Amino acid sequence: MSKKRKALEVLGAIQTIENAGLSVYRSRRKERGFMKVYTEPLNKLLPKISPSAFKVFAALASQVGYEDTIVEISKAELIKMTRMAEKTVRESLNELEELGVMKRIGPPNRRKYVLNEMYVKTHLPHVKM
Numbered sequence: 001m002s003k004k005r006k007a008l009e010v011l012g013a014i015q016t017i018e019n020a021g022l023s024v025y026r027s028r029r030k031e032r033g034f035m036k037v038y039t040e041p042l043n044k045l046l047p048k049i050s051p052s053a054f055k056v057f058a059a060l061a062s063q064v065g066y067e068d069t070i071v072e073i074s075k076a077e078l079i080k081m082t083r084m085a086e087k088t089v090r091e092s093l094n095e096l097e098e099l100g101v102m103k104r105i106g107p108p109n110r111r112k113y114v115l116n117e118m119y120v121k122t123h124l125p126h127v128k129m
Helices: 004-018 039-045 051-061 075-082 086-098
Strands: 070-072 102-105 113-115
Touching: 051 075, 051 086, 051 113, 075 086, 086 102
Parallel strands: none
Antiparallel strands: 070 113, 102 113
């Protein structure tokens, strides 16, 4: 059987499954331009998180790579991305860490942030927070 014919059969099977009302994740290449966020933990987080902390979380999550949840970014870059004051960004980072959404590692001048995989999708084993 040719490769093209096999691909068509697989697509047909996926379509049958989706027609039955089920979802199929079918990516075979690196996706760009969007982030994957787990909705159930996020829905539990929303009543607890401040709007500014959520904005910082979104800024960090938008920088997550395909293979991991580590983001290397300066506070100045976060300030520029979010258009918030330094104090607000610092307080938001503290809040995110207290809530277990992320963990800071490295020196303050070029900090790395590890986002909890409970909130964002990656393809590596779970990182303990």
